[in-house]
Amino acid sequence: MTDPQHTLLTRTEAAAFLGVSKGTLEVWACTKRYPLPYVKVGRLVKYRLADLQAFIVARTVGHAAE
DSSP: OOOGGGOEEEHHHHHHHHTSOHHHHHHHHHHTOSOOOOEEETTEEEEEHHHHHHHHHHTOOSOOOO
16 A cells, blocks of 8 residues: 555645645746645656645744644
8 A cells, every 4th residue: 555645646636735726836836936846757747745744834833843
């Protein structure tokens, strides 16, 4: 069984997971605005679930880790 953390999501799925548009992810990738890693599979762009979760954690404000 594949580890869910290594699951690859399409750009559309990743955008839905983050609550942004697909176009927003395209702009972020092009401008390097945020350090959100992606995987190129031929001409396709995929995002690791673990990277998306880490992106959210890194941008969480107002709650100190204990």
